[in-house]
Every structure is written in structure tokens, then in C-alpha cells.
Amino acid sequence: MCSKRHVARPALKTRSAPLPQRWIDVKPRLALFVASLATFLVAIDGTVLFAAFQRLVQSFPGEPPTLVAWVLNAYTITVASLLIVSGRLGDWIGQERVFRIGLSLFLVASYACGNSAHLSELIAARVLQGMGAAMLTPSSLALILGNHRDAQKPMAIAIWGATGGLAAALGPGLGSVVVGHLGWHWAFYLNLPLGAIAVLAASFLGGPPLTTRLRLRHGIDVLSAVLLGGALACLTWTLLSARSIDPIHLGIGMLLTIALGGWFVYRSRQVPQALVPAVLWRVPGYMAATGASICFSTGFAMLFFGFFFLVTNVWKLDLSHAGLAITPGPLTVIPVTVASGRLAMRWGHRPLIIAGAALLGLSALWLMHYPTYPQYASFLLPGLLVSGVGIGLVMSSLTAVATMKLPAHMHGIGAAVNQTVRQIGSVLGVTLTVTLMAQRATGYDPYVLLYATLTLLSLATVACVWRWRAEPAARILG
Template sequence: MNAPDSQTIMPSPANKAQAAPSTHTSNASPWRVFGVVSLAVFLVSMDGTMLFAAFGSLREGFPLATPADLSWVLNAYTMVYAAMLIPSGGLADKHGRKKVFLGGVALFLAASTACGLANNVGWLVAARVLQAIGAALLTPASLSLVLAAFPQSQRAVAVSLWGAVGGLAAAVGPSLGSFVIASVGWQWAFYLNLPVGLLALWRGATLLTEATQQARPRPLDLLGMGLLIIGIGALALSIVQSESPAWSRHELLSVAGIGLMGIVGFVVWARVASAPLVDLSLFRNPTYRYVNLASLSFSIAFSMMFFAFFFYMNSIWHYSLPLAGLAITPGPLLVTPVAALSGRLASRHGHRPLLLAGCLVYAASGLWFLLVPGAEPAYLTQWLPGMLLSGIGVGMVMPSLSGAAVSRLPANQYAVGGAINQAIRQIGSVMGVVLTVLLLGSAGLQRVDFDAVYLCHVGLALLTAALCLPVNTRPATLVKPNDSDASRETTR
């Protein structure tokens, strides 16, 4: 059997005090804590994809805006969310997970109200930026609260279910959004957050408890954050505007060059800064490194699939928005039960078997969409099987990636390590939206136009499977003594 990752599984005696979870819930059961944080996580994840269904309504609501302009309603949120997740994880670990969680929920709700009141695209994008900051504050804190609430033996199941909540919400977002938007307008895609968010805020304030934080607060790496936002934003802009007559090739290449310089500068700065936004030493762990690369590729595929779904339903089969929302529902309904079963299996055998099998199932769903559905509607025979395959694949892969990313981290790095993984997933989501707009953003779509999207879907799923081959999160009891010795030697 292979040796476990070079990241030590158990903290050394000298580090036990530091590694112990600083947040505890002595007066509440772990599952009650899980329920509170899941409400907020569900809202954040759902909000990230609900506007896929609103793209057409936003076009009607803002007729002077181009598709590229409206894509920033999605991408401004996703990019700021990605850039802010990592410093937010550090704030949660150092200043208090309950405090940061509740502050993030409050800001998310206030920004959701501002989004619903927006009367122009600029206002809406600005409100989405604030919404993204609130979402970034609460997400890593929520994972830390879950990890700290459960004993080690139950964490694989808990983290899988935490990931399943996010995966289910992201998958449900387009279908629920289609009903809400068609019934009462795109503004209610944001107002819908208020009652559930207020419940999470109230229950979190009364239920969650928090120990005193002993570690010194980590300074905020503003330069690193700026470089990351510039890098991702410039690359996304160059792709979105690649077919726009308002931008010359020279200008697009210049913007893409700025983006690449921003990413390279971010990596260089992270290597020399005393308190960088991303601690690159985390990536010395092979499992952590490959899980994050796999998260990037799978998030691109996931985002492309769901965004392309509404283009197909509206442009090829001419479904109404509520009917399209109903058509997408069966896949998401499978995510949670599959994730719950996957978590139990991962606690016994590690995450790699689930990741490999799930990626193959997800690739099969992309192959189905590529080869089977035609120009004439035939939902039960041509679309439903692909949706069921995709739901099973997402339920196996997405929660397992979240669980594998934090499975070998010490407790004092729960939020930061999990936040890096979530940030990389959001970067993938940005890239997926940008590529889908590039491939399908023009008017007069034909069935053949979707072939490139589904080929990307299949290729990215297989790439994710290949990246998951080095992942090793098997429980320590399954590791041979000689393997453990080799791991300790590698760690030294």
C-alpha cells in the first residue's frame, strides 16, 4: 500500500495545544451546529448558480447591457468570493469562527437587499461584490465550526454532507431560480435569501459558542489579494470580450498579459512575503496539491454544464423557464443521498475510489449529452438519463473533494486550508461561465454549437480523474506499519 501523505496525520505533542480546535459547542449537539451553518452555506452556494437561470431576465431588465457586461453580474461575485475566501479563513482561525460567520451572514443579507433594489448593471455588480465578501467570510468559518463540532471518527461523514449541502444548493439554484424569476422577477432571486439568512443569523447567535482565540491575528495581505483579483479578472475579461468588436486583438492580448503577470506576481509574492495570502507550504502535501488541481478542473466542468443547460432548453427545445427548472431537478435531488453514502465509504476507504468512480460517471453524463439529445424535445428518453448520471457524479465528486482537501490538515489550519480549496473552485466557476458565454453567448444557437461544451465536459471530467490518482486519504488504521514509517521519514 502507498504511504500516506507527507502531511502528518496527528499533531506532535509540542503542537497539540495549537492543533486543538479553538471553537467548541459544549451546549449543542454537533448536528445542530451542522444545521445552523448549513442554512448559510446553502444560501451562498445557491446564489452562485441561481443567476444562471436569470440571464435571460437580466437581458430584458437591462436591454442596453451586452451579454459580456451581464456576465460580470456572475463573475464579479465569483472572483471577489474566490479572492476573499483565503484571508477570510485566516480571520476565522485567528479572530473567532462564530464572530466571522455571523458577520458574514449579516453582510450577505444586507448586500442581497441591495442587489434586489438595483436599477442599473453598475449598481447590481457593486452589490454583488459586497455579497461576495459576506459569502467569503461565512464559508470557511462554517467548515471550521463543523470540523470542530465533530469527533475525528465522524468528520469524513460531516464534511461530505457539508460539501453535499453546497453541491445540492449549487445544483438546485438554477431550477429554483427559474421558478422564482418567472413568477415574481429576477429581484426575488436575491430577496429569497432574507428569511433563511435571518433564521441562520438568529440560530447562530443563540446556539454557537466560541473559545478564546490564543493565536496572534495574521495581517491581511492586501498586495496578494490585489494581485489575485487583477490576475483572475484580467484573464476572464480577455476571454469574455474575445468576440467583441469593441476590443482589438492587441487590446485583448494586453489584458491577458496583465492577467498572467498578476498570477505570476501573486505566486512570487507568496513565496517571499512574511504573511502571504496563501501559504504555499500547504501544497507540499501531494494530496492537498492534487485535490486543488482536481477541484479547479471539475468546477469548470460543473459550471459549464449547468450554464449550458439553460441555453439548450431555451434555444434548442424552446422550454419555458419554469419548465426548464423542472427539467433540471432530478439530478440535484440525487446529490445529497449519494454524498451521504460517499462520506461513509470515505471514512472507511479514503476518498480516492469515490473520486475516480464519480469522475467516470460524470464523464459518461457529458458523453450522453454530446451523443443523444437532438433538436426535438424528448426529455424522458434523451435528457433524463444524462441528468441522473450527472447528479450521481456530482454527489460522489464534489463533497469528496472538499473532504479530501481538509482531511490531513491540523485544526489550526482548518479554515485557511478549506478556504484555499473553495477559492480554487470559485476560480474554476469563473472560467466555466466565461467559456460558456464565449461558446454559446451569440444569438441563433444550433444543436451543433453545444458539441464543444460537452466535449469540454467529458475532457475535464477525465482530467479530474487523472488528477485524483495521487490522492491518499485512507484512515491511518488501514496503513501498514512500514508505510507509516516511510511517511514519517518523508515528513522529516
């Protein structure tokens, strides 16, 4: 055995031989390009169907909107359930290998989604697409960390994160143009050329060093991922079906949600190598940041999803004009997000989160008094700009707050849990929006209910971080 080990070492040295200086300079940029393109695909697929939802309902006339909503939620629930598992899998078999598998699965599933003739086929393909997306998110970040020097990592991670934020914000507008002119199938086919570029670029990246792969003593906690996904699916089904099922089945749905969620929490406290370590919640400020993240993400999804219902159902705009109408909001998010990073260095993240959530709540109160005919410049545009500023202030600050006080060995799991919570918030936002839109038949104004809920979520975001003790980022970072 000793001789075998001795023979294996020269191969490692040969593989890690010094590379040409030109390749050393280019490889970090190539890794950043590949990782950013992958996160762009994942993020945009989470929001692009906001614009396609009503077209999907029309394409499957025999299916109720609450069932069509699973086209959106199946993807997000799968991502939320498998995000942390995928990160652990990458530590075990190599992040670069997980990235390639995830990207291939994502592209195959995208083609299957676009080629689906039945709703059940589309939902199943969206589950596979979510599995690929869950593998891409942590492994794309690992590509950046593994190919950049320490001094380069903050800027590279900032570009990677901004790309995901840009994709999520542009998804509804881009989706409305694509779906309006080409049909909902092309919301998925659009992934194929971009994914092909990512595959080609990734082929020039070498695999990670063998020393970066961990030997997991207790394996990967797959059961906890199943429990989390099951609890989310039961909760989503219960909320979507609340008006169409009897109280007994409604109670069964809630009991299953509580039982699966309780089992998940129990395993987190008792099982070694748990999916979500219980010690994570004892880190100062992490619980507050998690609560704020789920409230904000729920409101974010409700805001953009609700915009499309308002401008298409009430103002009777077509999809292309609806997408153009809401574009100023997402475009406002990006520069504000960049500026908020500099402001946080001076004032800390807590004031930015409070100010951003307050602006989001004010925009919801403004939108609550919507006119029944198009008033863009005097009504919708101010609401879009104010909400865009609010979202830009909150978005990056919540991620920073969630991970800033974590010890170094918990940065990865802390960021993964925060991303999982945001996916859960997106599921709740879509589910609540579809549920509230169904209240039209009961005589209640669904848009007033939606924007009132968004106002409450903004207040809840403020409440979560109100007592959080924050310091300017410059002081914490040294």
C-alpha cells in the same frame, strides 16, 4: 499591569461558568443549524442565477450578455479572493464576530441586489454580497468546530458540507421556479427571510473564548487577495471580450493576468504569513487534488449553466418547466454523495473520483448528440441521472483528498484553498459557457463545443488523480 491582569481573570471565569446541561445539549445543534443555513445561502447564491441569466439579459436590453455575465462572476471572484483572508480575520478578531458581520453584509447586499435598477448597481451589490459570503464560509465551519466535541465533529461537518452541496445542486431548479413566477429580483429577496432566521438563531450563541483568537505577527496578507482577484478579473474580462476587442487589447488583458498571477505566486513563496503558503503545495497529493478540483468545478458550472441554454433556447421551454426538467440531476447527487463516503472507507477516494469523472465525461458525450426538439425521457433524463451519479462520486471525495494528508495545523488553510479553487473553477465555467454560446454567430454549434470541452475537463480530472497514491480512508484515519 500585573494587578490589571489579575482583575481580568475572574471575569473570564465567570463568563465560562458551567452552563445548564439542557443548554449544553442544545447549543451544538443550534450552532449546526445556523452554520448550515449560512452555507446554504452562500452556496445557492452561486448557482441560482444560472436560471435567471437570460431573464437578466432581457431586463437590461442595452447591455451585451458578456457584460451581464459579470452579475454571476463578480460574486464568485470576490468570494474566491477573500475566502482565505476572511478565515485569517476570524482567527484574529473572533470567528463568531466575523460570522455576524458577514451575515449582516450578505443580507443588506441581497436587498440591494433585488432593488437594483441598473446593471452597474447590480454588479456592485453582487461584489458586496460576495464579501459577505466569503466571511460566512470559514466562520460557519468554525462555529461547528467550536461548539462540538471531537466525537461529534465528523458528522456535523458532513451535514454542513452536504447542505452546501444540496444548495448548489438545487440552485438552478429553485431559481427557475422563483424567477419564472416572480422575476429575477426575488432570486435575491429569497435570502432575506432565511437570513433573518439565521440572525435570530445566532443571537442565542455566545462568542468564542478569547483564547481562540490569534495574534498575527505579520498581519493579514490583503495584497495577495487583491492580486488574486485582479488576475481572475483580468482573465474573465479577456475571455468574455475575446470576440469583441482587437488583438492588442486582448494581449494586454493576458499580460495583466500573467503579471498579477505571477506576483501572487512570488508573494506566496517569499512573504511570511502568505495568503497561500508555498509549503502547502509540497504536501503529497495536494497539487493533484487542486488540479482535479478546478477541472471538476469548471465542468460542473458548464454542465448546469449549459442545461438552461439548451432547454430554453433550443427546446423553447419556459423557465419553470426548465427548472423542473433538470431537477432529477441535482436530486441524484445527494444520495450518491452520502453513499460515496461509505464506499471511500473501503476502496479509497481515487477510484471514486476516476469513476465519477468518467461518468461525467460519458454524459457529456451523450448530450453532445442533442435533438432539436424536446425528448426528455429518452434523451435528457438519462444524461441528467448519469451526470448526477458522477458528480456525487467526485464532489465529496475531492474535498477529502485535498485535506486528508495535510498535517493537523494546515487543515484550515488547506480546506480554504480548496474552496477558493472551486470558486475559481465556477468563474471559468460561467465565462467559458457564455463565450461558447456567443460562437453561434460564427457558424459553430455552441452546444457541441460546450460538451466537448466538458469531456476534456472530465479527462483532465482523471489525469490529475491517476497517479495519486491513495489508501482507503479507514486505513488513513487509523
